[in-house]
Amino acid sequence: MSTVSEDKFNTETRGRLSAWSTRHKFSHRPLGYDYRGVETLQVKSEEWLSVAVAPYAYGFNYLRSQCAYDSAPGGSSVSVYHLTQMRDQPDQPEEVCTKIFVPRKNPRIPSVYWVWKSSDLQERESYDMLGIIHQGHPHLRRIPMPESWIGWPLRKDYVVPNFYELQDAY
Template structure:
């Protein structure tokens, strides 16, 4: 199935205003959706027999910086039997109160999302609602901050060990 056919199926299911095409010429074409649509759309992509996106290859978290005041989560999907690819992009604002931005977890749809979402939470600081075990995966539990955020301030020492060179 080519990208225009995938977007046609999505338009029929969710309506014309439910997503926007970001890049259709990439190896993995990209559609952008709102965070509150993510779970339902992903469930449809995984379960619809015409699409059958059975493999979540990667979840990428991006911090666009304090000036843009947004962060992004990008999901890289593949249908192994149908050999088509799709990326889904969700942009969220940074809450003014300093709490992490929230995106629904898709770990109940694709089991691989469990660790991908934990890594994104750990390094970028995006909270995945309804994740079964959202905790740090690469850094120690008592680490301060999220190192891939643009406003991250590295701590000078961690348990007496110099961190900054």
């Protein structure tokens, strides 16, 4: 992944934060806009912490949500951060979405707990359900699943232990 200026994406896919990140030499890749017009960026996991501090300094001081999903069976996991900037017009906040793709074999992302404290339970849940390890998180342990649970239940290739089909019950 390279900076936007070297990427094949044209200027229509670049939003304000992408242009700002390019000017300040932060490595990222613009992914365009979602259906609501929110700019989406892709960042490498090893660069996420340094890149995450930049939007915070730029004014994106509210982490609206952090979620994760499994892109495909055997594929990579994705951690998604929705950041919001509420400055001049609180009824019209600017938003940006950042996606970090991590390999299934070593799903590690630096934790942004020290930047946005609201990521605490959200990063723990993505660890609990998908096995994404947020390095540097002070309380990274399972939330709804018992500590003795084996595996990551929201991965597409997860097999439930002692699972039987409903028709087998009759």
